[in-house]
Amino acid sequence: MKLTRNEQTDNIINALNKKDPEQFRDLFLKLHFYDQSQLLILMSTQQRSLLYQYLTPKELGDMFDELEVNEENGIDYLNEMPTRLAANVLSEMYTDNTVDMLSKASRDELSTYLNLMPISENHEIRQLLNYDDKTAGALMTTEYIAVNVGSTVGQTMQTIRQNAENAEIIYYVYVQDDAENLVGVVTLRDLLSNDKRAQVKEIMNSNVYRVFVDDDQEEVAQTVREYNFLAMPVVNRAGHLLGIITVDDIIDVIDEESVEDYSGLAGVNVDEPDDSPWVTALHRLPWLITLLILGMSTASLISHFEGLVSEASVLAVFISLITGTAGNAGTQSLAVAVRKLSVNNSREMGRLIRNEVVTGVLIGIVTAVVITVIVGLWKGNFVLGMVIGFSMVAAIIVANLAGSLIPILMDKIGVDPAVASGPFISTLSDLTSVMIYFTIARLFIVYLM
Amino acid sequence: MKLTRNEQTDNIINALNKKDPEQFRDLFLKLHFYDQSQLLILMSTQQRSLLYQYLTPKELGDMFDELEVNEENGIDYLNEMPTRLAANVLSEMYTDNTVDMLSKASRDELSTYLNLMPISENHEIRQLLNYDDKTAGALMTTEYIAVNVGSTVGQTMQTIRQNAENAEIIYYVYVQDDAENLVGVVTLRDLLSNDKRAQVKEIMNSNVYRVFVDDDQEEVAQTVREYNFLAMPVVNRAGHLLGIITVDDIIDVIDEESVEDYSGLAGVNVDEPDDSPWVTALHRLPWLITLLILGMSTASLISHFEGLVSEASVLAVFISLITGTAGNAGTQSLAVAVRKLSVNNSREMGRLIRNEVVTGVLIGIVTAVVITVIVGLWKGNFVLGMVIGFSMVAAIIVANLAGSLIPILMDKIGVDPAVASGPFISTLSDLTSVMIYFTIARLFIVYLM
Numbered sequence: 001m002k003l004t005r006n007e008q009t010d011n012i013i014n015a016l017n018k019k020d021p022e023q024f025r026d027l028f029l030k031l032h033f034y035d036q037s038q039l040l041i042l043m044s045t046q047q048r049s050l051l052y053q054y055l056t057p058k059e060l061g062d063m064f065d066e067l068e069v070n071e072e073n074g075i076d077y078l079n080e081m082p083t084r085l086a087a088n089v090l091s092e093m094y095t096d097n098t099v100d101m102l103s104k105a106s107r108d109e110l111s112t113y114l115n116l117m118p119i120s121e122n123h124e125i126r127q128l129l130n131y132d133d134k135t136a137g138a139l140m141t142t143e144y145i146a147v148n149v150g151s152t153v154g155q156t157m158q159t160i161r162q163n164a165e166n167a168e169i170i171y172y173v174y175v176q177d178d179a180e181n182l183v184g185v186v187t188l189r190d191l192l193s194n195d196k197r198a199q200v201k202e203i204m205n206s207n208v209y210r211v212f213v214d215d216d217q218e219e220v221a222q223t224v225r226e227y228n229f230l231a232m233p234v235v236n237r238a239g240h241l242l243g244i245i246t247v248d249d250i251i252d253v254i255d256e257e258s259v260e261d262y263s264g265l266a267g268v269n270v271d272e273p274d275d276s277p278w279v280t281a282l283h284r285l286p287w288l289i290t291l292l293i294l295g296m297s298t299a300s301l302i303s304h305f306e307g308l309v310s311e312a313s314v315l316a317v318f319i320s321l322i323t324g325t326a327g328n329a330g331t332q333s334l335a336v337a338v339r340k341l342s343v344n345n346s347r348e349m350g351r352l353i354r355n356e357v358v359t360g361v362l363i364g365i366v367t368a369v370v371i372t373v374i375v376g377l378w379k380g381n382f383v384l385g386m387v388i389g390f391s392m393v394a395a396i397i398v399a400n401l402a403g404s405l406i407p408i409l410m411d412k413i414g415v416d417p418a419v420a421s422g423p424f425i426s427t428l429s430d431l432t433s434v435m436i437y438f439t440i441a442r443l444f445i446v447y448l449m
Numbered sequence: 450m451k452l453t454r455n456e457q458t459d460n461i462i463n464a465l466n467k468k469d470p471e472q473f474r475d476l477f478l479k480l481h482f483y484d485q486s487q488l489l490i491l492m493s494t495q496q497r498s499l500l501y502q503y504l505t506p507k508e509l510g511d512m513f514d515e516l517e518v519n520e521e522n523g524i525d526y527l528n529e530m531p532t533r534l535a536a537n538v539l540s541e542m543y544t545d546n547t548v549d550m551l552s553k554a555s556r557d558e559l560s561t562y563l564n565l566m567p568i569s570e571n572h573e574i575r576q577l578l579n580y581d582d583k584t585a586g587a588l589m590t591t592e593y594i595a596v597n598v599g600s601t602v603g604q605t606m607q608t609i610r611q612n613a614e615n616a617e618i619i620y621y622v623y624v625q626d627d628a629e630n631l632v633g634v635v636t637l638r639d640l641l642s643n644d645k646r647a648q649v650k651e652i653m654n655s656n657v658y659r660v661f662v663d664d665d666q667e668e669v670a671q672t673v674r675e676y677n678f679l680a681m682p683v684v685n686r687a688g689h690l691l692g693i694i695t696v697d698d699i700i701d702v703i704d705e706e707s708v709e710d711y712s713g714l715a716g717v718n719v720d721e722p723d724d725s726p727w728v729t730a731l732h733r734l735p736w737l738i739t740l741l742i743l744g745m746s747t748a749s750l751i752s753h754f755e756g757l758v759s760e761a762s763v764l765a766v767f768i769s770l771i772t773g774t775a776g777n778a779g780t781q782s783l784a785v786a787v788r789k790l791s792v793n794n795s796r797e798m799g800r801l802i803r804n805e806v807v808t809g810v811l812i813g814i815v816t817a818v819v820i821t822v823i824v825g826l827w828k829g830n831f832v833l834g835m836v837i838g839f840s841m842v843a844a845i846i847v848a849n850l851a852g853s854l855i856p857i858l859m860d861k862i863g864v865d866p867a868v869a870s871g872p873f874i875s876t877l878s879d880l881t882s883v884m885i886y887f888t889i890a891r892l893f894i895v896y897l898m
Binding site for chain 2: 032034066157160164165171188189192193209224225226228230248250251252254255258261262263265267268270276277278280281284285288289291292295298299300302303306307309310313317318319320321323325327329331332335336338339355358359363366367370374378422423426434
C-alpha cells in the first residue's frame with residue numbers, strides 16, 4: 001500500500017514549506033518509519049534538504065532502514081546530505097541495511113563514508129560487503145544479542161534491556177561459549193517463563209539451527225520458511241556466530257526469488273522499472289532478437305521442405321497447431337521442473353524426467369486421437385489426420401523432454417534453471433516439432449496431394 | 450530441507466519398533482517440532498499408532514502444528530487416532546492450524562471432533578471455518594495477548610508471563626478499551642525499556658495497522674511485507690479485535706500466491722502432487738485440449754488462405770517465425786502486467802497498456818527491419834521481406850495489447866489475472882498473427898509467386 005497523499009501528508013509538506021521544524025517533527029515522527037520513507041520519496045529536493053536538517057541522525061537512520069534499496073536508490077538520497085551527516089546516518093542504520101545501501105555506492109563514495117565512520121564499523125561493513133551477493137553473509141546483520149553460556153536468566157534479561165534499543169531483534173538470544181562458538185539459543189518467551197536464577201544452559205535449545213555464511217540465500221529462506229523462525233544465526237565454518245538474518249529480510253529474499261522464477265518463465269524482467277517504452281524496448285530486444293535468430297533456423301528448416309508444401313499446401317494449415325500445442329506442453333514441463341528443482345534441491349530428478357516423458361506420451365496419444373478424428377472428418381482424409389496425429393505425439397514428447405531436461409542440466413552445471421525461459425523452450429520445440437512434422441509428412445506425401 | 454534418514458532418526462524408529470516408550474520419548478522430543486512432523490510422515494501406520502500412545506496430547510499438538518496441511522493431509526493422520534484423543538490434539542493446536550486441518554475434514558468428521566471439544570472452542574472454530582478461503586479471517590488465530598488500556602507495564606508483563614505458554618506470539622501485546630476496540634499495540638521491546646509503573650497508554654503505539662476480517666490475503670501479505678511486522682491484528686468493521694495473523698503464515702501466503710502466479714503463466718499447477726503420469730496427464734489434458742480447440746481455429750484460418758500458400762509456398766516458411774515471435778512478445782507483456790497488477794493494486798493500468806503497446810511498436814519496428822533484411826537477402830525478394838516485416842510489427846503490437854489488456858480486464862471483473870495463462874495468450878496471438886500475416890500477403894501475392 002504505497003503512501004498516498006492525504007490530509008496528514010499535506011500538513012507535513014506544508015510544515016516543511018513553511019520552514020517550521022517543530023510542527024514538521026511533531027507530525028512527521030508520528031508516522032510509521034515505513035510511511036516516513038515513502039513520504040521522503042514523494043518530496044522535492046528542497047523539501048528533503050530541509051528534512052535532513054530537521055531530523056536527528058538516529059531519526060534519519062530509522063527512516064532509511066525502511067527504504068527498499070532496490071527500488072528507491074537510497075544511496076542517491078544519502079548523497080544529497082552533507083557527507084558527515086550521511087556517515088552518521090549510515091552508522092545509525094542496521095548494518096545489513098547499511099551494507100545494502102553502500103553496495104550501490106561508487107568506490108569514491110564508499111571510501112568517503114567509511115572513512116568518516118568509527119573504525120570498528122568501517123571494518124565490519126567492509127567485511128560484510130565482501131560476501132557474495134545472494135549468500136547468507138550478504139543478508140546478515142550484526143546487531144544481535146548474545147550471552148555467555150554461564151549466564152543466568154536474570155543476567156540475560158539485563159543484557160536484553162541494555163540492548164533493547166539497538167538490537168535488530170531481541171526475542172531470540174544466542175548463547176556462546178568462551179571461544180565464541182554458537183552453542184545454543186534461548187527465546188524471550190523461555191526466559192520469561194523461568195526464574196531469574198535459572199541457568200541459561202538449562203533452558204536453552206542446544207540444537208540450534210544455523211546457516212553458513214556462504215550458504216545460498218534460497219536455501220536459507222527455505223529453512224526459515226519450514227521451521228517458522230523469526231531469525232536465523234549465521235556462522236563461519238568454525239562455528240563462530242557472525243550475524244543473524246531476520247524474517248523480514250527472508251521475506252524479501254522469497255519475493256526476489258519468486259520474481260526471478262516468474263521472469264525467467266516469461267523471458268522478461270517483470271520488475272523492470274517504470275521507464276519509458278524506449279528503455280523498456282531496449283531491455284527486451286536482445287533476448288527477442290536472439291529468439292528470432294533461433295526462429296530463423298525453424299524457418300530455414302521449413303524452407304528445406306518447401307517442396308512438400310507446394311505439392312500439398314494443406315500441410316501449411318497445421319504448422320502452428322502442432323508447434324503451438326507442443327510449445328504449450330513443453331512450457332508446462334519446464335514450469336513443473338523449475339518448481340521441483342527449487343523445492344527439492346535436485347533429488348529424484350531422473351524420476352521427474354521420466355514422469356514428464358511418460359506424461360507427454362499419454363497427453364500426446366489423447367491429443368493425437370482427437371486431432372486425427374477432427375482433421376480426418378474436416379478434410380476428408382484420414383491419412384492426413386494420422387500424419388498430424390503422429391506428428392503431434394512425437395512433438396509433445398520431445399517438448400516435454402526438453403522442458404524437463406534443460407533446466408535440470410542447467411542446474412547441474414550451476415546455472416540457475418529459472419533462466420531457461422518459457423520462450424526459449426517453446427522456440428526450441430518449434431524447431432523439433434517442424435522437423436518431426438515434415439519428416440512424417442514426407443513419408444506419406446502421396447496421400448496428401 | 451526435508452528430513453532425511455540418518456542415525457538419529459533410525460534410533461527413534463528402532464525405539465518404536467522395540468515398543469520402548471521411554472527411549473522413544475527421550476530421543477523424539479529432542480527434535481524440533483517441524484522435524485518431528487516430517488518424521489511422522491515417513492513412519493508406517495503401525496509405528497504411528499504407537500507414537501500416538503507414547504506422546505501426550507500437548508506433545509502431539511505441538512507436532513501437528515507444524516504439519517503443512519496442504520501437503521501432508523493432516524486430517525488423515527488425525528483420523529488414525531482414537532477419536533477422543535484426536536479432539537484433544539485439535540484443542541492443543543493453535544486455532545488457525547486447527548481450522549486449516551478441519552477445513553479438510555468431512556462433515557461427519559467435523560461434527561464428531563467439534564462435539565468432543567469444549568463448547569467455547571467449538572464455537573470459535575465454527576466461526577473461523579465460516580470465513581471465506583484466502584481472507585484474513587481464514588488465516589487468523591485467536592491465541593493472542595491483549596490488555597486493557599488502563600494497565601501498567603508491570604501488569605502487562607504479568608499477563609505475558611501467564612500466557613507465555615499458550616499464545617502464538619507474545620512479542621506484540623494488543624491494547625483494548627473497555628468496549629474491546631483495538632486502540633493500540635505495544636511490543637515486548639517497549640515494555641522492557643520502561644519502568645513497571647509506567648502506563649501502557651503512554652508507551653503504546655495508538656496508530657495500529659490492522660486488517661479487516663474479510664480483507665484479501667494477498668493485501669494482508671503485502672502490508673506485512675512492507676512494514677516488516679511480526680504479526681497483524683484482524684478486526685471486524687466495528688474495530689473489535691478478533692484475532693492475529695503471524696508472519697510465518699504470511700510467508701505461506703506469499704509462497705502460495707507466487708506459486709499461483711507461476712502456475713498461471715505456465716498453464717499448469719506446478720505444485721501438482723507427485724502422482725503417476727496417468728493422473729498428471731489427466732490433470733493437464735483439459736486445458737491442453739481447450740487450447741487445441743483454439744488452435745484449430747487458427748488452422749481453419751490458414752485453411753481459408755490455403756490458396757495463397759499453393760500459389761506461393763514460401764509463405765509457409767515464415768508462419769512459425771511470426772507466430773512464435775509475437776507469442777514471445779505477448780507473453781512478456783502478460784507477465785509484466787500480472788506482476789504490476791499484484792504489486793500496484795490496479796492503479797495506472799491505462800498507462801501500462803499504453804506503454805506495452807508503444808513498446809510493441811518499437812520492438813516490432815526493430816524486429817521488422819532485421820527480418821526484412823535477412824529474408825530479403827536470403828530469398829532474394831525484398832517484397833517478401835517487407836511482407837514478413839510488416840506482419841511481424843502488426844503481430845507483435847496486437848500480441849502486446851492482448852497480453853496487457855486481458856489480465857487487466859480480468860482483474861476488473863474480479864477474476865484473478867494470474868489465470869490468464871501464457872499458453873492462452875500465445876495461442877490467441879497465433880490466431881491474430883496468422884490473420885495479419887495472410888491478409889498482408891494477399892495484397893502482395895503477385896510479387897511472391
